[in-house]
Amino acid sequence: MLTQIYHRHNRARLLGFSATTTAGPSAVLDVGSMDATVSRAGAGQPTITPRLQFSRRMVVAGAPENAVGTGSYLGLASLATSSSAAAQFLNSAGSGTDGSGDVLAWGWDSSDVDVTGLQEVKGAIQTPRVIAARIDGANATVLQGKKDVSVARSATGVYTVTFNASFGRNPTIALMGEGGSYRALTWSSKTPGSVIVRAYNVSGVAADATFHIVAYGQVGRDEFGKMSNPIMSNYILEPTAFSVNTAGTSLYVGGADASGVVKNGTGDFTITFKNPYGKIPVVVGSSITQRKLFLISVSATQVRAAPITAGGSASDTDFDLLVFGTMERGE
Secondary structure (H helix, E strand, O other): EEEEEEEOOEEEEEHHHHHHHHOEEEEEEEEOOOOOOEEEEEEEEEEEEEOOOOOOOOOEEEEEHHHOOOOEEEEEEOOOOOOOEEEEEEEOOOOOOEEEEEEEEEOOOOOOOOOOEEEEEEEEOOOEEEEEEEEEOOEEEEEEEOOOOOEEEEOOOEEEEEEEOOOOOOEEEEEEEEEEOOOOOEEEEEOOEEEEEEOOOOOEEEEEOOOEEEEEEEEOOOOOOOOOOOOEOOOEEEEEEEEEEEEEEEEEEEEEHHEEEEEOOOEEEEEEEEOOOOOOOOEEEEEOOEEEEEEEEEEOOOEEEEEEEEOOEOOOOOEEEEEOOOOOOOO
């Protein structure tokens, strides 16, 4: 049974976009055009400007379509502001490449950063719904999110994720790899009922992965923007959002929701949640200045994330994380 998702701050809002850039130069929003405008800042660089500006800095995640290139990934030219997000579709070498990709933008319609009681999270679409799952690709096993998805592995690093209940139209997809080595995650063949996820190592070679997936969309088929409806899920989710200042080992966003940030070494940061979850959460995010990002490890109490250069070297580079967790302990 679907239930509302909640957040410990006032007036959180989630937007989902599918963008395409071409060498025209031009950029279009295939999903989300009612809620934002888009322009092309360069090859593979859609700058998304919400029509209703947030009151605080956005936190951004997403994933490119596989056609952008094997091993491609989503980045940010710089951390998003309250009014725009400069996304980048980057090939394995870190160069902007025209094509399509998805962007999730989390923000707040209140400047109040204090923790409150649990508040509804709103979406600007008709009957918004979110799916969050953690998947062991090598063994085709759903680790978290069994109510929402199933998975099948057809080849090394190729997985079909099927939504147990279809969306009304194609959802927005965000992906992130977890484990001791970096994995790039892309999507292809997206429909309201399923998506193919492909995983690559840092060199762009197909490789199995444990990965996190968030799918955000609507139950209805028609796109209605500028709405404000509670987001629903099969789990009682309590998302948190973080924007990490690696130079200062601090948080631009999410300081009230974390016990702190620890730098374990160059390009290796641990965020401890102030309110531990009931089980391992689903985490997605992005980094800036052509850096790749992956999760070294995730637990119910903390997340350890690593930004790296396009070539795979550790890098102290600012990054965003969206954490979709629940206090429920069972599936």
